[in-house]
Amino acid sequence: MITLLDYGAGNVRSVINAVESLGETIRIASSGEDILAAERLIFPGVGAFGNMMRILNEKGFAAPLKAYLAADRPFLGICLGLQALFDGSAEAPGVTGLGFLPGTVKRFETDLSVPHIGWNGLNARKPSRILNGLSGREKVYFVHSYHVATDDASAVLTTTDYGNPFVSAVQKGNVIATQFHPEKSGETGLRILENFIRPDVAPYLPIGMSGTTRLAKRIIACLDVRSNDQGELVVTKGDQYDVREDGEVRNLGNPAALAGRYYRDGADEITFLNITGFRDFPLEDMPMIEVLKQTSRHVFVPLTIGGGIRDYTDKNGRRYTALEVAAEYFRSGADKVSIGSDAVYIVEEYLRTGRRTGESTIEAIARVYGNQAVVISVDPRRVYVASPGDTPHPVIETDFSGPNGEGYCWYQCTVKGGREGRDVDAVTLARVCETLGAGEILLNCIDRDGTNAGFDIELINAVKGAVTIPVIASSGAGCVAHFHEVFTRTQVESALAAGIFHREEVPIGELKRYLSGKVEIRL
Structure with missing residues (x-):
């Protein structure tokens, strides 16, 4: 029996469907007692850090969750479920996390686009059963603007590169958490979920999980x-x-x-x-x-x-x-x-x-x-002009001239399925x-x-x-x-x-x- 902690925000259906596709039964925790009674607990945190911690505290989930983690019982956190394990987040200054691991969550500082959205790789830093069967070439799905910063190197399971390396998974004893979404990572993600659910194989360090990871188009x-x-x-x-x-x-x-x-x-x-x-x-x-x-x-x-x-x-x-x-x-x-x-x-x-x-x-x-x-x-269409001064809107000099030979255009936004242009x-x-x-x-x-x-x-x-x-x-x-x-x-x-x-x-x-x-x- 797998217990899922659903605090009422975001898409947890995909996690449920992924677990059930592996032939397992899932139970929704609706109280602190359900958390403490869990054999294996999955916590898919979704949305914003401050809102998540507020709801966990209001529903009385935070204290039993801390007790469950302190007892070193099987736990898988996903996305915000990883970030919640730490002391706090720059996304919500002054809001206290669960404090299971030392460190804070900070926003990406990079010239690359933020959020970090898409499929990226993993560098394993230590053995773990959830990595069993992976070759090191797989990519998993990320969607986040914040990442963990911790001095506890022993807890870091994997890192991923996005401008600079960041912590993409942690493990301390039986407590595991991923910044990526295994339930959205195709067959690779299903393998990771199965490894968590059925820990009957000795952990090993996958060969080839080294070097720089790259975000896929x-x-x-x-x-x-x-x-x-x-x-x-x-x-x-x-x-x-x-x-x-x-x-x-x-x-x-x-x-x-x-x-x-x-x-x-x-x-x-x-x-x-x-x-x-x-x-x-x-x-x-x-x-x-x-x-x-x-x-x-x-x-x-x-x-x-x-x-x-x-x-x-x-x-x-x-x-x-x-x-x-x-x-x-x-x-x-x-x-x-x-x-x-x-x-x-x-x-x-x-x-x-x-x-x-x-x-x-x-x-x-x-x-x-x-x-x-x-x-x-955004549903824009070209509006051609003879010169930039003909419109207050930002224009580009185009290689595709207009019907009257215009060399500039701006892109007008439309509504109602493209039927109506707006200013x-x-x-x-x-x-x-x-x-x-x-x-x-x-x-x-x-x-x-x-x-x-x-x-x-x-x-x-x-x-x-x-x-x-x-x-x-x-x-x-x-x-x-x-x-x-x-x-x-x-x-x-x-x-x-x-x-x-x-x-x-x-x-x-x-x-x-x-x-x-x-x-x-x-x-």
Whole structure:
């Protein structure tokens, strides 16, 4: 029997599904007594350090958890479940951690993008049973802005490089914790979980776990999901956002089944963009929530969901906050949420007032779940001008002149599925969203969508140069060479595609084999 400590924040469904996929039964700890009665305890900490410790103390979980750890009983902490073991965190000054290990948690100081998001390697510092069966070449999934700093070298199990080496796993006796997410690390993560659950093999130091680890470029499969005319949720794809063909919504497959195929093919992440027209309220769109639940049962890489994540008032006058909507998606299996049109309205208000409210969708979700959980989906289109002085917006000098020979352009943000332009540019929007707490930018391009002409390198470089958070390139990929181009001509961490994967014009496995040896990739 495995006990899982769920303090009520974030996606623990994926951990449950991963453990159950190994044939084990899992029990949720709902009291301090459940913690103390556990045979093996898994603690997947999610979100922000201060919020986590507040809830642990309010629910009476902190004291029994400290007692369980002090007794050297089998424990696996994940992500914040590792950081909680230490004295405190720079993310929440003055908030005391569990103090099981000496040290503090600090924010990354690096020229690289923060959060550290994606697949990276492990350097083993000592033997451990959870590393059994690993060759040292595997990559595991990270998503965090803070990392542990400790002088207790004996507790360090693995390190990983991101600018500088950081502690990526610790072990003291039977207490083990990882900064990475084994439940989101595919077959490698499942092996690590199984090693924790069934410690019947002597530990050893894997051969080859040495040297510098490198963050892999991510390949993300995107599934646009909407209701067709028969009321079924299907994967579709538009040309310049038009998803109909001969009057019917294009049906490219079942969302959960297609996500499963991409996982088996090697996709590093799966993104669902729910483009269905909602009824009164997105939580009534239960089929999409069910898609997430079904997918997380057999897909063990990160899942992002976008669509309808904003404040709502239903027909009965009840108000639901964006935080409540996001919470339902997280509890159903999502790891990140993507905010689109609402981000544009939030930025417009910020630019009008010049101040943060603390209550916007971006700020509220980031405060509870951490900025790594908030993705901003930007849908810009080119607006050509003859000279930079013709617009107050940041412009670029473009190699692709406009219809009247214009040599400059700016990127206008759109809302409502690209149907309405706003007086906000993509560079400004990305900067403001980072200020408000977003952790990643999904950068689409209406001009390139469905064209197979390649990514808009000029747009990507303009936005990437304006922010310090990771950027996902999207729209326009038509062949394997386009991915190589975007990874070598820009500094983006990941690239996303939809139609070419759905139609199997570029299988993910074939794409990764092509990129292998050219850029750092997870195979």
